[in-house]
Amino acid sequence: GQQVMQIPQYQHVQEGEDFTTYCNSSTTLSNIQWYKQRPGGHPVFLIQLVKSGEVKKQKRLTFQFGEAKKNSSLHITATQTTDVGTYFCAGFSGSARQLTFGSGTQLTVLP
Amino acid sequence: EPEVTQTPSHQVTQMGQEVILRCVPISNHLYFYWYRQILGQKVEFLVSFYNNEISEKSEIFDDQFSVERPDGSNFTLKIRSTKLEDSAMYFCASSVGYSGQPQHFGDGTRLSIL
Numbered sequence: 434g435q436q437v438m439q440i441p442q443y444q445h446v447q448e449g450e451d452f453t454t455y456c457n458s459s460t461t462l463s464n465i466q467w468y469k470q471r472p473g474g475h476p477v478f479l480i481q482l483v484k485s486g487e488v489k490k491q492k493r494l495t496f497q498f499g500e501a502k503k504n505s506s507l508h509i510t511a512t513q514t515t516d517v518g519t520y521f522c523a524g525f526s527g528s529a530r531q532l533t534f535g536s537g538t539q540l541t542v543l544p
Numbered sequence: 545e546p547e548v549t550q551t552p553s554h555q556v557t558q559m560g561q562e563v564i565l566r567c568v569p570i571s572n573h574l575y576f577y578w579y580r581q582i583l584g585q586k587v588e589f590l591v592s593f594y595n596n597e598i599s600e601k602s603e604i605f606d607d608q609f610s611v612e613r614p615d616g617s618n619f620t621l622k623i624r625s626t627k628l629e630d631s632a633m634y635f636c637a638s639s640v641g642y643s644g645q646p647q648h649f650g651d652g653t654r655l656s657i658l
Contacts, residue, residue, distance in 0.1 A: 464644050468587075475635055475649040476587060521587060525644040531600045532577075532647065534587040 439535030567636030
């Protein structure tokens with residue numbers, strides 16, 4: 434079945450440093466979504482990427498979808514303590530017809 | 545902003561007992577989902593539901609699990625005979641359109657099986 438791998442599993446950064454998490458799918462995706470889960474919270478939708486090579490920005494967050502629509506990345510510039518949480522990618526393919534979550538990257542931002 | 549609501553927030557049950565987890569999806573959403581997250585692990589898809597029937601289900605969603613939309617607002621997940629390994633956070637989610645669209649998650653029900 435469809436698998437979505439995500440690295441790294443954990444990342445500790447000093448406030449102000451950049452952060453990147455990478456996501457790879459075993460199959461070509463129709464779209465990829467990114468969610469953020471704060472400690473003790475629920476996943477909150479951040480963004481959806483649909484087109485090959487697509488790049489979207491939300492303030493300090495930059496999301497990319499690979500040309501082959503099998504990989505994606507999330508980059509945060511100049512992290513803040515409010516960025517703390519686990520970032521999940523979630524891939525959707527027409528064949529699987531379900532959202533498959535990556536294992537997540539837990540971000541800790543040290544003040 | 546409309547949100548998905550789940551009850552109870554925490555459910556403690558003896559192994560072998562039946563549990564029902566409840567969800568009220570966002571009112572104009574048509575697709576409903578249940579996910580499971582074992583502590584510290586990833587979010588796992590259980591089932592999707594559309595037009596009063598199951599759309600997709602995962603291998604986790606075996607005969608012990610069932611879903612129902614008993615009325616116009618509630619969406620329930622029933623586990624018939626709970627096992628210790630069913631202990632997890634269960635999230636309900638909903639989306640306006642098909643599964644590929646952004647999903648809105650509830651706060652979850654923490655299920656503890658003793």
